[in-house]
Amino acid sequence: MKIIKMSVDTFWKGEVRVQGQIEDETKVYQTRIFIKGSQIYDYSCSCAEGNSFRGPCVHAKALQEAFARQQKAEHTPPVSTSPEIRMMIREYTNREVARILGEEEREPVYLHPYLQIRRGEVLLEARIGREKRYIVKNLLEFAQAVHSGKRVEYGKGMAFEHVPSAFAPESRPFLDLLLEEADAYIRHYEEMRGHAGLPLPVMRALTLGSAARDRLFDLLEGKEVQTEDEKGAERVCRVERKDPRFPVEVEARGDGIAVTVPSALTSFRGEQRLYVADGLHLFGCSELYTETMGVFLEQMEQGGRECGSRKEKRELLVGSRDIPLFYARVLEGMEALGILQSPEIDWEKYRPEALKARFEFDSDSPDELRLRPTLSYGDFTFSPLADEHVPREICRDVPAEFYISRLITRYFSYWEDESGELVIRGDEEALYQVLSEGMTQFQEVGEVWLSESVRHLRVLPPPEVSMGVSLGGGWLDLKIETAGINPAELLQVLSEYRQKKKYYRMKNGEFLQLSGGGLQALDSLTADLGLTKSEFQAGEAKIPAYRAFYLDSLSGDGRMKLFQRDEAYGMMVRDLKTAQSVSYAVPAVLEKTLREYQKIGYTWMRTLARYHFGGILADDMGLGKTLQVIALLTAFYQEKTEQKAAGNEGSGSELPLPSLIVCPASLVYNWGQEFARFSPGIRVLLIAGTAKERQEQLEEQMRMEASEGAQVIITSYDLLKRDREAYLGRTFEYEIIDEAQVIKNAKTQGAKAVKEISANARFALTGTPVENRLSELWSIFDFLMPGFLYSYRKFRERYELPIVKNQDPEALTALRRMTGPFVLRRLKKDVLRELPTKEERIVYSAASGRQQKLYTASALKLKEALAGGAWSGNGKLEVLSQLMRLRQICCDPALCFEDYTGESAKLETCVSLIASASAAGHKILLFSQFASMLERIRERLLQEGISSHLLVGATPKEERSRMVQAFASDEVPVFLISLKAGGTGLNLTAADIVIHYDPWWNVAAQNQATDRAYRIGQEKPVTVYKLILKDTIEENLLKLQNAKLALAAQVVSEGMVSLGDLSQNELMELFEQNP
Known part of the structure; x- marks a missing residue:
């Protein structure tokens, strides 16, 4: 309204x-x-x-x-401007004016630092000017003038607007530092006085903190700066990053010594280094010099007595008792720097005795460890933990003694009263810590002595595990060896490892480390192969041959050593690794038809079939999976025919078994046509008709000799399910299932029916092995090689839950490693360089009027239901129903409201798009999940004079085939197709525009539909339009699809959104930013 x-x-x-x-x-x-x-x-x-x-x-x-x-x-009263805002406007205006005036200054102004260096303190002043320098008498007022651009006068001919541009470029870094220090002082001053409005003090000099000292040094390095010492003497010093070389003189003084340094030295510290000024230089010292001389110079300046004829030195005295310690702690470092001068002193007699430590370990039982520590200086020995008097004349190494004391108490907490020794008793964890970590640390600081009983308390490295593999009778014979551990005890070792323990205590008292080594690989192998306790203890097991890749990966990446590998196993692994490059002759009838990548797929299937393995041919839609299977079956039956004609004896001359292809009902005739087109020599039987007719077909096939009967039998999933009794007891050479995602639910009768068929080799064809859940991948492999991905319960625990719920990269890697050799997937963009481009566009419509009202009301109703917990309760079916209604309202409210007479924004957008495209000569495929929507689109197109074909689930197979063939050549520009009826098995390359009228939960199904046009044979660029109603559930559904795509793409496929798997939060997110 x-x-x-x-x-x-x-x-x-x-x-x-x-x-x-x-x-x-x-x-x-x-x-x-x-x-x-x-x-x-x-x-x-x-x-x-x-x-x-x-x-x-x-x-x-x-x-x-x-x-x-x-x-x-x-009648709203006018808003008055705050005084603070008026102040801002005036201040910013003044600054801009000052900036303009500052830029008019012809000669730049120079700002120079001036340092007052006191004992441990640095005061910063500033001088300003062009040719003549003026003292900045108040640095705080100066900073405020620069911030406001104020004009300040210093003397005759020296007045200017204080804006940064007025200062010389080389002065601006120092200006920045000065402003920061002044601003920090002003903030501190105002905080201390509570913003009482008191005037700021006059500050000619600012005290620099340690960080500011470092920053100022970096600015001045290599330059000269004017300084003033605490006596008021002014000097010009050169700033250098180097260590000063003044001497530290030591001479005998009575029974002690006197230490002197030049009195002109002044030092102070920054955050990073020590600074020393000598009147001519300001030195920034190295880390070693700072560590050695910092405290020494501070104390010499603070307490040193001036001496010498001109007071040119400062000295401190050291008594005889303290000389050894003073030398060890202070002078020895200066001696290393080369600045100690003491020609009269023989330091050897003052050099203190070195500290020596000895640690004696003993044990009376496997659960006990005793320590007797001793320290010694020369001939004097004492316990570091005993309360003994150490003579004062001994110069003790206090830091080293402290470290040893801390080391001992880190590993030993208890005294043994009767012996005075430290003891660990009955604490296995503490015992392990000493033996695995502590011993090395004790050895680093002293001599370690071990009794014979302690030598047997060893910590062994984690065990190395190796395996032997041989191939025989379609099975792998696996042997497992672990040096030094018998199989019975190894089972307990593995149990401790799984409990995340650090060690295992062997029966002989030794400790076995559990981190590293081959235990991780052994644990994985045991779980992945499902080894029984008896197999594990025996160290031998028979496992299916399809585990060859898995075992090879364990040895290939170094997780487990391989001590034996027979020739048959090695050959099989090599063949499977090079399955895509092994050379198999392509049937002559297909030699010129197969593309190079299709020959690789054919070779890959032949190699797997040779070892009776199955695989998923998961090529992108439109890459000719059907043709690759035709090549596989043609080669097999031609070779059998040639062997029989040559009269060869042996297994190669046996009558070949027929093969079975199971596909959706809509593709049965398409498979038959493809065989007739590409390999007419293969005898094909299409199972069709009534139950009685199908029974007669199969019985006739059984009566005929293999040389006369069909080589390939093609039926649908639905018919196989009905006729399953007729197939039981028969064996097929190959069982091929097309559009294998049909069996994604392992509990359905269709899935059970294909798995009941006996066949020597099985292959699954699908462009989307994973549409919604990882369980679908499990179901397909359960068909190909039962047990390969274990039971579903184990698969769910080991892979599905960690990957989907926890995004566990290790589980994902393990699953890809397991399934990778048996999945072949190529994308169009990688193998069809000649395929034209595909462009995807989103076309938005905006609802209005009654459509908008209906959507808003329905969305609010559903949001309230979700907020009330309907999704987790008994109201789930009602939520699904309301979701369907919402999506129908987006398409056209008339789908769910019989009396609706208003417009549909999307329908009008769609009709306009089709009209423009058909007028330009394009042919269009339009997909919708709602057959009733397709009917309404067809009616609207007729009103515009545009004809169309319509394909829905109820369309007979014959009519379906006729329309597909007609669309390639007739004048009808539009093909309307329901998503499920036409999402697979159609070749409609005459179209170069694809329209998805409504987004489906499963983007993989949409992509399958798109590939009806974007496939081999397409010569024109394809444009895909997705019609979305703005600010509705459809827009957020696109975001959800993108978020869910990543997982399936990581595993093998490309689309993974399931309405049934959505959480309540994800459903609520579909309504974000919507009414």
Whole structure:
């Protein structure tokens, strides 16, 4: 509803007349109301309800609300500008003016640092000027002037606007530092005084913190700076990053020594280094120099007595008792720097005795460990933990003693009273820690002695596991060996490993480390192969040959050593690894037809079949999976025929078994046509007709000799399910299932029927092995090689839940490693370089009027149901029903509301798009999941004079085939297809435009539909349009599809969205930003 026009007239006594034109859907109504106060006392409207006595109509109420909003807006008091805002405007204006004036300054202004270096302190002043330098008397006022662009006068001819551009470029880094320090002082000053508005102090100099000292040094390095010492002497110093070389002099003084340094030295610290000034230089010192000299210089400056004839030195005295310790802790480092001068002193007699440590370990039982530690300086020995008096004349290495004490108490917590030794008793974990970690650390700081009993308390490295594999009779014979551990104890070792323990205590008392080694591989092998306890203890097992790749991967990546591999096993692994490059002769009838990548697929299937393995041919839609299977079967039966004709004896001359192809009903005849076209020499039987007719077909096939009967039998999933009894007891050479995603639910009768068939080799064809869940991949492999992915319960625990719920990369890698050799997938973009481009576009429509109201009301109702927990309760079916209705409203409300007469925004967009495309000569495929929607589209197209074909689930097979063939050559520009009826098995390359009228939960199904046109034979660029109703569930469904795509793409496929798997939160997200 929209107010097109509104006028207001005021009468006496406050009465108001409001007149307006109101657009409601496609009609415009003339409405008039009379208001007194805030109430309507009279009204009229041209709508059906406008003159009733039941009260104002909806148009009159809408006009009243519009008038009220207008009145409120007109009587809102004006907003006054805050004083702070006016201050901002004035300040920013002044700054801009000052900047302009500053840029007019012809000569730049220079800013120079001036340092007052005191004992451990640095004060920063500034000098400013061009040729002449002026003292900046108040650095805080200077900083404020720069921020505001204020003009400041320093002397005759020295006045300028203080903007950064007025300063010389080489002065600006120092300007930035000065401003930061001044601003920090101002903030601190105001915080301390609570913003009381007091004037700032006059600060000629600012004290620099340690970080600012480092930053200033970096700015001044290699330059000269004016300094002033604490006596007021001014000097110019050169700033250098190097260590000073002044001497530290030591001479005898009575029974002690005197240490002197030049009195001109002044030092201070930054965050990163020590700085030393000597009157001519300001040195930034190295890390070693800082560590060695920092404290020494600070103390010499603080307490040193000036001496010498001109007071040119500073000295401190050291008594005889402290000389050894002073030398060890202080002077020895200076000696290493080469600055210690002591020609009269023989330091050897002062050099302290080195600390020596000894750790004696003993044990009376496997659960006990005792330690007796001793420390010694020369001939004096003592316990580091005993309360003994150490003579003062011994110069003790306190840091080393402290480290040893900490080391001991880290591993030993208890005293043994009777012996005074430290002891671990009955604590296996503490014992393991000492033996595995502590011993090495004790050895680093002293001598370690072990008694014979302790030597037997060893920590062994994790065990190495190796295996032997041989091939025989279609099975792999596996042998497992673990050096030094018998199989019975190895089972317990593995149990401890699975409990995440660090070690296993062997029966002889030794510790076996469990991290690293081959235990991880052994654990995986045991679980993956399902080895029984008896097999594990025996170290031998028979496993299916399809585990060859898995065993090879264990040895190939170094997780487990291979001590034996027979020739047959090695040959099989090599063949399977090179399955795509092994050379098999292509049947002559197909030599010129098969593309190179199709020959690779044919070779891959032949190699797997040679070893009676199965596989998934998962090529992208339109890459000719059917043709590759035809090549496989043609080669097999031609070779059998040639062997029989040559009269060869042996297994090769046996009568070949027929092969069975199972596919959707809509593809049975298509398979027959493809055999007739590409390999007419193969005898093919299409199972069709009534139950009696199908029974007769199969019985006739059984009566005929293999040389006369059909070589390939083709039936549908539905018919196989009905005729399953007729197939039991028979064996086929190959069983091929097409569109294998049909058996994605392993519990269905169709899935059970194909798995009951006996065949020497099985292959599955599908472009989407995973549509919704990983369980679908399991079901397909359960058909190909039962047990390969274990039971579904084990598969779910080991792979599905970790990958889907926890995004476990290790589980994903393990699954890909397991299934990879048996899945061959190629994409069009990788193998069909000549295929034209495909462009995808999203076309949005916006609902309005009644369609918008219906959607809003339905969406709110569903959101309330979800918020009330309907998705997790008994209301799940109702939620699904409401979701379906929402999506139908997006398509066209007439799908679910019989009396709906309004427009459908998407339908009109769609018809306009088709009209433009058909007028330009394009042929169009349009897919929808709603057959009734296709009928409505067809009616609208007829109104526009556009003809179309219509294919839905109820379309007979013969009519379906006729329309597909006709579309390639007739004048009909549009093919309307229901998503499920035409998503697979059709070749419609005459079309170059694909329209998806409504998005489906499963993007893989949409992609299959698109590939009806974008496949081999397509010569024109293909454009795919997805029609989306803006601000609805459809728009958010696109986001959900993109979020769900990643997982399936990682495993093997390309689409993975399942309505049944959505959580309540994900369903709620479909309504985000929507009413």
